[in-house]
Amino acid sequence: MASSPADIAVIGAGPAGLAAAVAASRAGAKVALIDGNARVGGQYWRHREGDTGRGHHHWSVLTRLRAGAPEFLGGHQVWHVERTGDGFTVHTCGGEIACRTLIIATGAYDRQLPFPGWTLPGVFTAGGAQALLKGHGVTAGRRIVVAGTGPFLLPVAAGLAEAGARVVGVFEAGAPTGFARHPGALAANPGKLAEGAGYLRTLARHRIPYRTRTTVTAAHGTESVSSATVAVLDEGWRVVREREVDCDAIAVGYGFTPQLEIPLQLGCSTRADRDGSLVACADEQQRASVPGVYLAGEVCGVGGAPLSLVEGELAGLHAALTTIGAEPDGARVGRLLRRRRANRAFAAALHEVHPVRRGWLDWLDGRTQLCRCEEVTVDRVRESIVELGATDARSVKLMARPGMGLCQGRVCGYATSCFVADACGRQPAEQDLLAVATRPIAQPITLGALAHD
Secondary structure (H helix, E strand, O other): OOOOOEEEEEEOOOHHHHHHHHHHHHOOOOEEEEOOOOOOOOOOOOOOOOOOOOOOOOHHHHHHHHHOOOEEEOOOOEEEEEEEOOEEEEEEOOEEEEEEEEEEOOOEEEOOOOOOOOOOOOEEEHHHHHHHHHHHOOOOOOEEEEEEOOOOHHHHHHHHHHOOOEEEEEEEOOOHHHHHHOHHHHHOOHHHHHHHHHHHHHHHHOOOOEEEOEEEEEEEEOOOEEEEEEEEEOOOOOEEEEEEEEOOEEEEEOOEEEOOHHHHHOOOOEEEOOOOOEEEOOOOOOEOOOOOEEEOHHHHOOOOHHHHHHHHHHHHHHHHHHHHOOOOOHHHHHHHHHHHHHHHHHHHHHHHHOOOOHHHHHHOOOOOEEEOOOOEEHHHHHHHHHOOOOOOHHHHHHHHOOOOOOOOOOOOHHHHHHHHHHHOOOOOOHHHHHHHHOOOOOOOOOHHHHHHO
16 A cells, blocks of 8 residues: 655655755655665765765765755665556555655666676776775775776775775776866866865875876786776777786776666656766756656756756755645745756766767677676677667667666666667667666566565
């Protein structure tokens, strides 16, 4: 049986969801804040019991929001949402939750590009290495290579170094000097510059080299990682020269993939964003295309915690207005809209400076696994295209099984859609990304749990 209906249910307790829940609750709405984790904060504020905030940014914001948070249903993984009557029923591993209005703030997860050896033990996503450190106080290894593209590499490397790991180097595939072409976005977000400078000072203090137009193109080892091939790249990410670096762990990240299972279950409109990700469409009030649904944070475009906080508060205020008639303070909304514009300008600059270039496809050999769950190789996917006539990621999935394993395409979906589109002579489009993003069950769940739902 569903619980007593909430006015508003917020799915996700990271920066966006937490800000939305607090704003709606303070406006007088009965709010249920739902998350699969036991604590609020999401990946950005992932922490252990008794954590004092050391090493975290904006910890005081978390402290303030946590103090004002409404009912928190931690450990409730959401696997399905459906419209029922005048509202929604949220199906979780802890039971059903009924609500009149829904705010989706499910965040994003690491976007991975495969390379030879990426399935070896010791190869982590950058976010996975950070989560291990934040959540358990454990470093991914003793001698670690950090590689990929985007500013997220900096806090990962700095955190590992401060925790005692030897970070061999930070290898950035892009060219951050491109931010010089966006002085307005930088001027409107001075905190971003200060944050980046702080991380670079930490790298300098630990004598960690930071190399641009450079990344890991292969991992080597037998039972686990023992070294990595680090390559200098041209502007299109084609390899110019290579060298081998000894290490026992590699943390790799190429941006983030918005977690869209719930918006897609409900039929929300989507689009391809500037960074090549599929995102859900939200209007000026953070409303989705489906009535009664609001979106906040990375689900409607990856832009960082400050943007997520602003979008979350706007979503909470507008959801409370339409659900219980609580009029928001006009001056407050105006300030939030100005901050949202500034943060979105920085996000747009970030995506332009740190794109994923086509050259990564040339790092692959025929034996490289595109899908690690089902052990589907590049050769097998290519065979489904050349010999069996597949022309999109969905048909490749049916013929060669990438995305059919435990993760259901969360890890391999982006790479598979890019590979298939390139093999067919086109750029990845919204439909390519949709083919690997739609899942009728949002989180893995046992048949026994389904039977008792």
